Amino acid sequence: MRSLRRSRGAPTPDDLDDGPLEAWAVPTAPAGGLSFEGEAVPVVVLHQAGRTFAGPPPVEALKPTDLVIERGEYVAIVGPSGSGKSTLLHLLGLLDTPTAGSYHLDGIDTVTLSEPERAGVRAARIGFVFQAFHLLAHRSIVENVMLADLYRPGGRDRRRERAVEALVSVGLEHRLDATPATLSGGERQRVAVARALVSEPSLLLADEPTGNLDTATGDQIMALFDDLHGQGLTLAVITHDRSVAARAGRVVGLRDGEVIEDRLVGSGMR
Amino acid sequence: MTAERSRLNLRDLLSETAVALTARPARTVLTALGTILGVGALVTTLGLAKTAGNQIVSRFNELEATEVVVSAQSTGFGDNTRSLNVIPWDAQSRLERLNGVTAAGTVSAVDVGDDLARSVPVVDPQGQTEFQIPVMAASPGLFGAVRASLFTGRYFDQGHEDRADPVAVLGPAAAQRLNVTRVDNLPVIFVGDEAFAVVGILADTARRPDLLGAIIIPNQAARDRFELGGVESVEIDVAVGAAELIGAQAPTALAPNNPDQLRVAVPPSPRRVRSDVEGDVNALFLALGGVSLLVGAIGIANVTLVSVLERTGEIGLRRALGATRRHIALQFLTESVALGALAGVLGTSLGVLAVVAVSATREWSPVLDSWLPFAAPVLGAVIGLVAGTYPAWKASSTEPIAALRGVA
Known part of the structure; x- marks a missing residue:
């Protein structure tokens, strides 16, 4: 499998058009001389962020929470149903805004942004992988991946090439023009991962990525995640599957809207 | 950031x-x-x-939509029918002054009695040389008003009219019967004993097809030689859309004292x-x-x-x-x-x-x-x-x- 992150040399005019400068920053090398912010800013900084759904009665889905995810971390968010892990995912993914506290993504204060700006941050800095894949049935694999660049500023340049590169990086170079219906579940999820990667996000959010897959294919997806983590990608995986969580470097456990555990495991312990 | x-x-x-x-x-x-x-x-x-x-x-084609005909009402019965003498001889110039009239000319049938028409005598014991051909009196504007076209020669003009010149324009059928095919040799035809120099032969007319078979002479010549009593009708060619207006104005222009004695035929409004x-x-x-x-x-x-x-x-x-x-x-x-x-x-x-x-x-x-x-x-x-x-x-x-x- 070839490296997902294209090596970045001196910025070219093409790169300048391509997006914000910090997208160049190689996550594993925070002192790479490119960081405008000096030392690497954590990807995620939640400060007393909470989410209450208006009543009656009001439901405090997520109690005020502090959470910092450093660049290159692989975090599993675990908890039973109703524990608030989905709410946390939506806050992290900018699909929802906290009703209390603050959330900085790549140092950007996301709470104060307008909707088009938040959508722009979502497009440029966050990659989503869903349990149900969410591929468009009437489009080819490569078109599905190209969709990720539709709403991204500067996303038109080399759109197809970058989609193909992302598909190659997940090992699907032989199925580019197939439709999702002809793919196996594992292949579909790999297409979804490729779609999440094409914008070179700061944070990959996965919501029960193995939930619709059998154990063997689920393991393949998790191996892919391990690989991406090895290349320096920041991952947050929501799961109720302890074996999935065990592959992460850090496990954040939720219960009743509260963080009840936050510990380093496995590779993160080293 | x-x-x-x-x-x-x-x-x-x-x-x-x-x-x-x-x-x-x-x-x-x-x-x-x-x-x-x-x-x-x-x-x-x-x-x-x-x-x-x-x-x-x-x-309602363009030809009909642009034609207005004013005629004098008739009086009497049977053979005694004759037109009231209300249309003036200068009808043409009166009408041409109206805005919307493109051409106007009088036309009247001339009563020549039993006079027959013939061309310069050709000795042909077997053939017929004298014909009963209708004679029409017209003002020079008629040719424009009926949209006539010439086969050869020319129309008579206001000068012929004023001088009462004995000239004639032949309809193509009349020319054929009289055996007149060219006008450069100054052919002469006779109606009864009156001689007329043929100045032109028509090719066709868009209106009044009866002119095609007729000998057409100036009004003044008809008055002098055949005692034409009055103008029968006036053909008016109008601009598109002006028919109704001219139809309303023409009787007053022609006979200010008794416009109601004139009949006006205008096309229906399309x-x-x-x-x-x-x-x-x-x-x-x-x-x-x-x-x-x-x-x-x-x-x-x-x-x-x-x-x-x-x-x-x-x-x-x-x-x-x-x-x-x-x-x-x-x-x-x-x-x-x-x-x-x-x-x-x-x-x-x-x-x-x-x-x-x-x-x-x-x-x-x-x-x-x-x-x-x-x-x-x-x-x-x-x-x-x-x-x-x-x-x-x-x-x-x-x-x-x-x-x-x-x-x-």
């Missing part, structure tokens, strides 16, 4: 729309069917009304006939077309709404990929507008085909307002816009969280 706004390129929006509409072509066509039929019905109705109206109108026909045909069928358009709009709204529900997952995905509510609304609205416009184009084509087919069976020439083929697709697009507004709003207010959690 800055956050760039999410954006959607127009070309991307259009290509997304194209993909969405072509992904399931059968469904697209069925969705648009009501609008296709509605637009088609409207175009057919308007086209057929126009075509039918034009058939009836086409009887506009009135056309509006009657169109009005009848249109009202009912336009109503039917309107109803089918309404049904078509409801059809588009219905299917678009269903497709919003079906595509909840897609909406959530697009939001996750960076689409704003506005982008989602815009996408669905563009789809329904494109669908409506497409239906408009198809409906227009069907309507035009129907008009052509009906015209072919009736042997009519199909007539269509030129704006119609352009306005109809716009109408379709407007229908799509109206029909798509609620579904688009519904789509844009779909919560991405709920949409993503739903089954894909």
Whole structure:
């Protein structure tokens, strides 16, 4: 499998058009001389962020929470149903805004942004992988991946090439023009991962990525995640599957809207 | 650190729309069917009304629409019938002063008694050399007023008229019978004992075909030699649309003291006939077309709404990929507008085909307002816009969280 992150040399005019400068920053090398912010800013900084759904009665889905995810971390968010892990995912993914506290993504204060700006941050800095894949049935694999660049500023340049590169990086170079219906579940999820990667996000959010897959294919997806983590990608995986969580470097456990555990495991312990 | 706004390129929006509409072509066509039929019905109705109206109108051709004839009322009975002598000899110059008259000329039949016409005697014991040929007296403007054309020679003019010159212009049939084929050798014909120099031979006239078989001489010559008593009628050629006006003005111009003794023949107004026909045909069928358009709009709204529900997952995905509510609304609205416009184009084509087919069976020439083929697709697009507004709003207010959690 070839490296997902294209090596970045001196910025070219093409790169300048391509997006914000910090997208160049190689996550594993925070002192790479490119960081405008000096030392690497954590990807995620939640400060007393909470989410209450208006009543009656009001439901405090997520109690005020502090959470910092450093660049290159692989975090599993675990908890039973109703524990608030989905709410946390939506806050992290900018699909929802906290009703209390603050959330900085790549140092950007996301709470104060307008909707088009938040959508722009979502497009440029966050990659989503869903349990149900969410591929468009009437489009080819490569078109599905190209969709990720539709709403991204500067996303038109080399759109197809970058989609193909992302598909190659997940090992699907032989199925580019197939439709999702002809793919196996594992292949579909790999297409979804490729779609999440094409914008070179700061944070990959996965919501029960193995939930619709059998154990063997689920393991393949998790191996892919391990690989991406090895290349320096920041991952947050929501799961109720302890074996999935065990592959992460850090496990954040939720219960009743509260963080009840936050510990380093496995590779993160080293 | 800055956050760039999410954006959607127009070309991307259009290509997304194209993909969405072509992904399931059968469904697209069925969705648009009501609008296709509605637009088609409207175009057919308007086209057929126009075509039918034009058939009836086409009887009132330009030639008839520009002809006004003023004649003196007759008096007496049987052989004693004669025209009242109310049209003045200078009728031509009186009428030519009126705005809208392009040419005018008097024409009267000349009573030559038993006089026969002959050309310069040719000794032909077997052939007939004398003929009974009608003689008409005219003012020089008549040739313009009946839109005559010359075979050879020239018309007589005001100078001939003023000098009472014995000249004549022959209708082609008369020329043939008198065996006159050229005028450069100054042929002379005789009517009774009166000699006339032939100055021209007509090729044809658009009006008054009786002139084709006649010998036409100036008024003054007719008065001097055949005691022509008065002008029978005046032929007036008017500008298009001026017929009614001239018809009203001419009697006063000709006979200010007793205009009611003149009869005026004007062509019926084409506009009135056309509006009657169109009005009848249109009202009912336009109503039917309107109803089918309404049904078509409801059809588009219905299917678009269903497709919003079906595509909840897609909406959530697009939001996750960076689409704003506005982008989602815009996408669905563009789809329904494109669908409506497409239906408009198809409906227009069907309507035009129907008009052509009906015209072919009736042997009519199909007539269509030129704006119609352009306005109809716009109408379709407007229908799509109206029909798509609620579904688009519904789509844009779909919560991405709920949409993503739903089954894909």
